[in-house]
Every structure is written in structure tokens, then in C-alpha cells.
Amino acid sequence: MKLVPRIFAVTLVLICGPLAQAETYDLIVRHGRVVDGTGNPAYFADVAVTNGHIAAIGRIDGDAKREIDAKGLIVAPGFIDVHTHADEVAEMPYAENFIRMGVTTIVVGNCGASELNIGNLFKNIEATNAALNVASLIGHGTVRGKAMGGSFMRPPTPQELDKMEGYVDQAMRDGAVGLSTGLIYLPGTFAKTEEIIELAKVASKYDGIYASHMRDEGTGIYKSLNELFRIAREAHIRAEVSHIKLSGNSVWGQTEKVIAAIENARAEGLDITQDEYSYDASSTGxxxxxxxxxxxxxxxxxxxxxxxxxxxxxxxxxxxxxxxxxxxxxxxxxxxxxxxxxxxxxxxxxxxxxxxxxxxxxxxxxxxxxxxxxxxxxxxxxFHGINEKDLQIFMSQPNTMIACDSGLREFGKGVPHPRGYGNNPRVLARYVRETHTLKLEDAIRKMTTLPAQTFQFKDRGQLREGNWADLTIFDPEKVQDNATYKEPHHYPSGIPFVIVNGVAVIKNGELTGERPGKALRHTPSIQ
Structure with a gap:
């Protein structure tokens, strides 16, 4: 009997459906004009956020738990302020005067004054849950005072210098972003350059930065700049000129000479940057x-x-x-x-x-x-002593960051400098919209990618997939600083949304009470 193969007909039933299911995000910011922080031209796009990070940028068809309609608004990276005196942020964790300016990350420990134990500072910030991200420098004045027992008019002994180096080393291991000096303040004013170089070498081992309130911002500014350049050169460290200015009318109009000095140092191979606030007055004791x-x-x-x-x-x-x-x-x-x-x-x-x-x-x-x-x-x-034209020339330099030099404000207390309430909005209102000193994209770069790169904040400062979702959303026609010298206690307007690590801290212009900030520890990489 011959066997005949049997052929079985197999019918494949295809269940048709969408090629890809719409993805669900935590947040989508729709219809905004994106200024990504790089300095590139603005463009229209949606921004999606998941698990505190930017998940997508472009035309997004998925849905989300929450949406923000940003039509007519700018969607920018959260602003990064590298020169603040908000060292008590663990005690005032909402940092409202900063987040209302669109600031999502701050650097404390400036002008030579910081917490001595940076590790404890970060632990306290994390225990409190601040509303914004916090990084810290280690202050030269702090370690000098601790090692020498006061502000003595003398160099440290070898043993005292060893102690100071040990404090800086521990701070860098605990995550400080670098060393700061305040060379017009006690006890830093009595320190010789050689002392600072030795401490800067310690910070340099961990690829930290040296940020300095120099000895003189008036007639002695060139000597002060040369000292900063020498420290950068001999310690092999990146250096930051804090709140660059020409203070006092006897030196007004010398911006081009100051800029030339900095550019010559950069041409030599030194990595020099500067920050500036947007007012014609300074503030200190x-x-x-x-x-x-x-x-x-x-x-x-x-x-x-x-x-x-x-x-x-x-x-x-x-x-x-x-x-x-x-x-x-x-x-x-x-x-x-x-x-x-x-x-x-x-x-x-x-x-x-x-x-x-x-x-x-x-x-x-x-x-x-x-x-x-x-x-x-x-x-x-x-102190009123800055020329407006000088201010604008310094601001227009590509290596100038925007920083307020302010502490945390208790609303209604005293008559403080208005920069603590209006610094970033003032740049956007006066120097972008009114005087055209800066293009919008350049101003945002000075508040975002430039400080992030300079202080080595990974995955922040730029709207890019995978980065942390720090966002400042503002109306370019309405953003306005409202604080004045006579009446400083006024929050800015025109910034309806501020988002930190994917969580809204300002929503529809109001404080949400959320505190999603993080302690930003510099990752030591011993050289």
C-alpha cells in the first residue's frame, strides 16, 4: 500500500493592531518653544518626562499622568546659579526666592566661607529634602580659621598648612566641587598667594575648580587677576572669577583691558571663566x-x-x-x-x-x-559702584555665567539687595528683551550649559534625552524682575512653572511645597 503524503493547510490568523502602543509618561510639556541651553536656535517641541529624567523631545503622541500646555512659553533647562550664599538651605529648604527665579541648582560655599564638614552638609540637605539641587565649594577662609584658630596676620605654620590641606582633601572626597576664596574678607585677606596655591593643588587632584572673590575689583584688579592666573597655572586648576566687575568710577571703562587680560590667560592654556550678577550695585558687609x-x-x-x-x-x-x-x-x-x-x-x-x-x-x-x-x-x-555699560560688556562675553551672589531671603526682612529676588528674570527682561545685550539663546546658555560644564554637573544644564528633568518654563514677553533697591521683597513674574528632577516646585506661578532636590556631590577622580 502506497502511502500518500497528506498536506495540511495551515491558516495563520493575524490579529491586527497598532504597531506600537502609545507610551505613558509622567509628564509632557506640550506646544512650547524649546531653548535647549546649548546656544542653538529655539525650536518648537514637546518634552516628556519619566522617572525624573527627560524621556523624549519632539512631537510626542503618547499620554502622560500630567500635562502642561506651554503654548507661547519658553521651555528651558532649569537655571544653575554657581555663586550663592544660600549655605543655610538645610534650614530653609524651600529656597523660594531662588526657585521663583527659575533656579533649580545652586552652588554654596562661595567667597571662602562654607561648612567645614561638606559630608554633613550634604547629609543635612538630604534629610531635609530641599526644593532644589545643591552643590558646595570648600571655603578657604573656613579652613584657615579652623586650622589657625582665628584671622591672624601671618602665614600658617607648616603644621597648620598640613591641617588646612587635610580639611580641603576631606571636603573634596566628600563631594565638594572645588575651593573658594574671599580675599577681601577675614581671614583670607591675610593669606599669601603661596598658601592658596598649596590648597588649590589639593582641589586640583580631584579635578575641582578654584573660585575666587579676588583681593581687589577696583584699581588693583589687574594685580588680583594676575594672582588668580598664577594660582591656576601653578596648581593646574580651572579658575573662576567670582562676580566680575569694575568697582568704583576711577576704573570705569576699563572692561576691554580686563577682558584682554583674561583672554591672554586663556590663550596661554589656562581655563578661566567668570560669573556676574545683573545689577549696578554689589552687596556685602x-x-x-x-x-x-x-x-x-x-x-x-x-x-x-x-x-x-x-x-x-x-x-x-x-x-x-x-x-x-x-x-x-x-x-x-x-x-x-x-x-x-x-x-x-x-x-x-x-x-x-x-x-x-x-x-x-x-x-x-x-x-x-x-x-x-x-x-x-x-x-x-x-554698594552702588558699577557702571552699566561695563556690566553689559562683561555680560556679553561668551565665558560669563549669570549668578546672583545672594543668600536665602526671609520675605519682608531688612532691605537686602534685589538680586536675591530678580537676578535671572532681570537678565531675560532687561538684557534680552529691552537692551538686546544678549540673544535669548545666549542668555539661557549662560544660565544652564555653561555653568553645568564649568562645575561639572553631569546630565544637567541641557534639554537632552536622558538628562535630569530640571525645567524652567517662562513667558519671554512677560518675564520680569519686580524687586527694586528701595522695595526688594517682590518675587518676579512671568515664570509659571519650575520643575526639579521631574517634579513641579512652582505650578501656575505658585509654590507647590514639593522638595525634590538632590545633594550634588562632585565625583572625585584623583589625578
Whole structure:
């Protein structure tokens, strides 16, 4: 019997459906104009977020748990402020004055003053859950004061220098992004360049940065720049000029010369950058009007010196000489921001304060007023001494970052510098929209990718798939700083959404109460 193969017909049933199922995201920002932080032209796109990261940019057909309609708005990376004095962020974790400016990452520990134990700083920030991301420098003044027991007018001993190097080394291991100096402040003002070089070498081992409030931003600025260049050269470290400016009308108009000095250093192979705030006034302690040597050792020593007629006369002579050197004949440029001993003087300049308290605004009475303030514990001040044209020229330089040089603000307290409420919005309103000093894309770059690259923040500062979802969404026609020198306690307008690590901290212009920020530890890579 012959076997015949049987052929079985097999019918394949295809179940037709969509080629790919729509992906679900945590958040989609739709219809916005994306400025990605690189300086490239803006473009229209949606931005999707999943698990705190940017998942997609482009035309997104998927759905999401939450959506933001950004029609008419700019979608930018969250702003990064590399020069702040918000060191108490663990105690004030909402950092509202910063996040309302669109700032999602800050660097603390500037001007030589920081927490000594950077590891504990980060642990406290994580325990508190700050609303924004926080990185820190290690302050030279802090380690000098700890190692030397005070602000002594002398070099450290070899043993003290070893201690200082140990503090810096530990800070870098704990995640500090670099070393900062404040060379107009005690005790840093007494440090020799060689001391700073040795400490900068320690930070350099971990590829940290050296950020300096230089010794002089007026007539001695070129000598100060040369010191910074020498430290960068001999320590083999990247260097940052903090809040670049020409302070005092005797040096106004010398921006091109300053820029040439920096560019020559860069041409030599040094990695030099700078940051700047968008105001024509600075802010620091009123004590800076008093000679360093008079303040060495603290307020008790200072009080003893001004009780001695001969020492007091020498102090007054130095103050008058300094005033003349800076092209001024009185202290009307210096305003009292916060003075706990007598709050009635807050908001007044020194001439007004002297008239109110002493009945005379003569130069001698102005100086007596300053000495009285210092003897009573000191005050913070706002100092008008920057030329607007100089400011714009520095701002337009490709290596200038935008940074506010402010601390955290208690709303309504004192008469502080308005930069703590309006720095970034002021750049977007005045210097982009009004004066056209910057193009929008360039301004955003100075607030995002440039600081992220300079301070080595990985996966931040640019709208790119895979990066952390730090976003600032604003109306380019309505963004506005509202804080003024006379009335600083006003939040900016025109920034309806700020997102940190994928979570909205500002929603429809209101504080959400969310605190999704992270401690940004610099990853040590010993060289």
C-alpha cells in the first residue's frame, strides 16, 4: 500500500493592531518653544518626562499622568546659579526666592566661607529634602580659621598648612566641587598667594575648580587677576572669577583691558571663566568699609582699637585714603541693608544715617557712623559702584555665567539687595528683551550649559534625552524682575512653572511645597 503524503493547510490568523502602543509618561510639556541651553536656535517641541529624567523631545503622541500646555512659553533647562550664599538651605529648604527665579541648582560655599564638614552638609540637605539641587565649594577662609584658630596676620605654620590641606582633601572626597576664596574678607585677606596655591593643588587632584572673590575689583584688579592666573597655572586648576566687575568710577571703562587680560590667560592654556550678577550695585558687609587690620581678631579687638586715639586716627586716615583712591568723596553710595542693632537705619545710605543719628552728614560723621555700626556687631550693605555699560560688556562675553551672589531671603526682612529676588528674570527682561545685550539663546546658555560644564554637573544644564528633568518654563514677553533697591521683597513674574528632577516646585506661578532636590556631590577622580 502506497502511502500518500497528506498536506495540511495551515491558516495563520493575524490579529491586527497598532504597531506600537502609545507610551505613558509622567509628564509632557506640550506646544512650547524649546531653548535647549546649548546656544542653538529655539525650536518648537514637546518634552516628556519619566522617572525624573527627560524621556523624549519632539512631537510626542503618547499620554502622560500630567500635562502642561506651554503654548507661547519658553521651555528651558532649569537655571544653575554657581555663586550663592544660600549655605543655610538645610534650614530653609524651600529656597523660594531662588526657585521663583527659575533656579533649580545652586552652588554654596562661595567667597571662602562654607561648612567645614561638606559630608554633613550634604547629609543635612538630604534629610531635609530641599526644593532644589545643591552643590558646595570648600571655603578657604573656613579652613584657615579652623586650622589657625582665628584671622591672624601671618602665614600658617607648616603644621597648620598640613591641617588646612587635610580639611580641603576631606571636603573634596566628600563631594565638594572645588575651593573658594574671599580675599577681601577675614581671614583670607591675610593669606599669601603661596598658601592658596598649596590648597588649590589639593582641589586640583580631584579635578575641582578654584573660585575666587579676588583681593581687589577696583584699581588693583589687574594685580588680583594676575594672582588668580598664577594660582591656576601653578596648581593646574580651572579658575573662576567670582562676580566680575569694575568697582568704583576711577576704573570705569576699563572692561576691554580686563577682558584682554583674561583672554591672554586663556590663550596661554589656562581655563578661566567668570560669573556676574545683573545689577549696578554689589552687596556685602559694611565692615568692608573698615581696614582689615582694624578688624583682625573680631569685634572686641576692634572696640579696643577705636578707644585708642592714636589707633583710631590711623584707621580714619586709611578710610579717607581708600575713599579717595576709589574716586569718591563721601559714602552716599553705601546703603544699610540689615542692621540688627538699629533697624530704623535700614534702607538709608551712610550720609542719611549719619544725619539721622549724629545730626550731621560731614565726612567725619559718616566715618563715625560706620565705626559705630561695626562696634555694634556690623551690618550688611548695598554698594552702588558699577557702571552699566561695563556690566553689559562683561555680560556679553561668551565665558560669563549669570549668578546672583545672594543668600536665602526671609520675605519682608531688612532691605537686602534685589538680586536675591530678580537676578535671572532681570537678565531675560532687561538684557534680552529691552537692551538686546544678549540673544535669548545666549542668555539661557549662560544660565544652564555653561555653568553645568564649568562645575561639572553631569546630565544637567541641557534639554537632552536622558538628562535630569530640571525645567524652567517662562513667558519671554512677560518675564520680569519686580524687586527694586528701595522695595526688594517682590518675587518676579512671568515664570509659571519650575520643575526639579521631574517634579513641579512652582505650578501656575505658585509654590507647590514639593522638595525634590538632590545633594550634588562632585565625583572625585584623583589625578
Amino acid at each position: 559694611m565692615s568692608q568699609l573698615v581696614p582689615d587690620t582694624a578688624r583682625e581678631g573680631g569685634h572686641e579687638k576692634f572696640r579696643e582699637r577705636i578707644k585708642d586715639p592714636e589707633q583710631k586716627s590711623a584707621i580714619i586716615a586709611k578710610m579717607k585714603a581708600s575713599l579717595k583712591e576709589h574716586g569718591r568723596d563721601n559714602y552716599s553710595y553705601a546703603f544699610i541693608a540689615e542692621y540688627k542693632h538699629d533697624r530704623s537705619l535700614q534702607g538709608l545710605d551712610i550720609t542719611e544715617a549719619a544725619k539721622a543719628k549724629r545730626g550731621s552728614d560731614s565726612l567725619d560723621d559718616q566715618i563715625e557712623m560706620i565705626l559705630e555700626i561695626e562696634s555694634n556687631g556690623g551690618a550688611s550693605g548695598v
